[in-house]
Amino acid sequence: MGKKVEPLTESYFYILLCLAEGPNHGYGIMQKTKELSEGEVKIGSGTMYGATGNMMKKGWIVERNDYSEGTERRRMYELTEEGRETLDAEINRLKRLLAGAKSILKGE
Amino acid sequence: MGKLKTSHKAYAAWDYGKEIEDLNQKSREGWQLVKGGCFRSVFEQDEQVVYRYQLDYNTDIENRMRYIETFREQGWEYMNSTFNGWHYFRKPYDPELPEEEYEIYTDSSGLSEMEQRWTRLATILLIAMSIMGITMLIKGVQYPEWPRVPMILLYLDFIVFIGIGLRRLKKKDKEYHKVFPLSAMVYIAVVCWIVGVMLSVFRPDVSGTIKGTGSTRSYENFKVSYPDNYYLDLTMDNEIPCEFQIVDQKGDIVYSNQEEKVEEESIQLRLSKGTYQINIVAEDDGTGGNTQVAYELN
Numbered sequence: 001m002g003k004k005v006e007p008l009t010e011s012y013f014y015i016l017l018c019l020a021e022g023p024n025h026g027y028g029i030m031q032k033t034k035e036l037s038e039g040e041v042k043i044g045s046g047t048m049y050g051a052t053g054n055m056m057k058k059g060w061i062v063e064r065n066d067y068s069e070g071t072e073r074r075r076m077y078e079l080t081e082e083g084r085e086t087l088d089a090e091i092n093r094l095k096r097l098l099a100g101a102k103s104i105l106k107g108e
Numbered sequence: 109m110g111k112l113k114t115s116h117k118a119y120a121a122w123d124y125g126k127e128i129e130d131l132n133q134k135s136r137e138g139w140q141l142v143k144g145g146c147f148r149s150v151f152e153q154d155e156q157v158v159y160r161y162q163l164d165y166n167t168d169i170e171n172r173m174r175y176i177e178t179f180r181e182q183g184w185e186y187m188n189s190t191f192n193g194w195h196y197f198r199k200p201y202d203p204e205l206p207e208e209e210y211e212i213y214t215d216s217s218g219l220s221e222m223e224q225r226w227t228r229l230a231t232i233l234l235i236a237m238s239i240m241g242i243t244m245l246i247k248g249v250q251y252p253e254w255p256r257v258p259m260i261l262l263y264l265d266f267i268v269f270i271g272i273g274l275r276r277l278k279k280k281d282k283e284y285h286k287v288f289p290l291s292a293m294v295y296i297a298v299v300c301w302i303v304g305v306m307l308s309v310f311r312p313d314v315s316g317t318i319k320g321t322g323s324t325r326s327y328e329n330f331k332v333s334y335p336d337n338y339y340l341d342l343t344m345d346n347e348i349p350c351e352f353q354i355v356d357q358k359g360d361i362v363y364s365n366q367e368e369k370v371e372e373e374s375i376q377l378r379l380s381k382g383t384y385q386i387n388i389v390a391e392d393d394g395t396g397g398n399t400q401v402a403y404e405l406n
Contacts, residue, residue: 025181026178026181027182030181030182041214043214044208044213044214045181045184045197046162046179048178049178049179050221052174053171053174063174075174
């Protein structure tokens with residue numbers, strides 16, 4: 001077992017998940033999150049700024065500027081190796097929770 | 109440009125919800141905030157648009173560009189920031205959009221990050237104020253005097269105000285209460301401060317150093333404006349008999365000291381309203397010795 005990790009909040013989880021398929025900007029993450037959660041999870045600007053700032057400090061994501069799309073510079077976020085590990089650990093934790101629930105509720 | 113008007117309405121930090129509500133209401137009435145402030149906000153008349161406002165509290169923005177961009181991405185126009193870390197944002201109101209489009213903190217569990225930041229600051233402030241207040245109270249018990257009372261009340265006013273705010277934030281009590289609003293806290297603080305300063309200003313502040321050889325005489329008058337405890341610091345180093353006296357207007361001796369060597373601080377004297385005189389009398393006993401007296405009374 002690795003080091004003890006705290007469960008991620010929904011926003012943190014979705015931000016990491018959205019970045020797992022490639023770099024994205026804040027608005028893209030927000031949109032994708034909405035889509036993935038079927039409209040249940042919305043990441044507001046205050047939460048987004050705080051979460052991305054924290055994750056950069058922890059080294060889970062890095063900031064990079066993207067110049068490829070036309071001329072407008074966009075601030076993109078990219079998942080790091082460590083971020084990927086954090087996401088995987090969280091997914092394993094969630095799987096364990098679900099497996100536990102399934103084994104208990106199977107008989108009902 | 110439309111007509112401008114200024115508002116001086118102030119809100120306590122935990123009433124930021126009420127402030128946002130008031131700004132939104134004003135916007136619907138055709139007054140658009142153009143510059144937000146703690147004590148001064150400017151509105152412009154414009155009935156063509158309706159905005160929704162948001163306030164963010166963040167004193168630790170490591171990248172201002174990223175901060176403003178993150179809000180802009182979701183349609184928030186950055187307006188301005190106050191000196192103490194509040195940031196004003198607005199977004200044109202579209203009745204088609206769901207309410208959640210106008211939220212900036214969306215993590216549902218516990219206090220929002222913004223409230224956590226505010227709680228931290230308020231807790232530090234509360235502890236600091238309590239330590240200072242208690243120190244004042246202990247000094248007040250040791251050396252009771254009237255000017256300390258309003259100053260202790262001033263601390264108590266802050267402590268109760270911040271305490272109530274913290275409690276309401278922790279209980280997630282978002283309702284706006286009129287129980288102990290910011291204005292009441294400020295009024296009490298100002299009154300306490302003025303009373304405290306007045307009481308200090310009207311205290312006598314007399315001091316002197318007398319040095320002499322052989323017989324020496326010195327006196328000084330002072331006025332006491334209100335009955336209270338006053339404190340005397342006295343240092344004497346006399347080679348000949350010398351008396352330090354404080355006499356009231358009837359000639360009664362309030363305090364007397366004839367010792368050769370004295371080094372005392374904060375001798376408590378209970379004085380009523382009136383005029384007093386400090387007398388220092390040294391009598392040469394034939395040796396022609398020196399006299400040295402220093403005093404301070406306030």
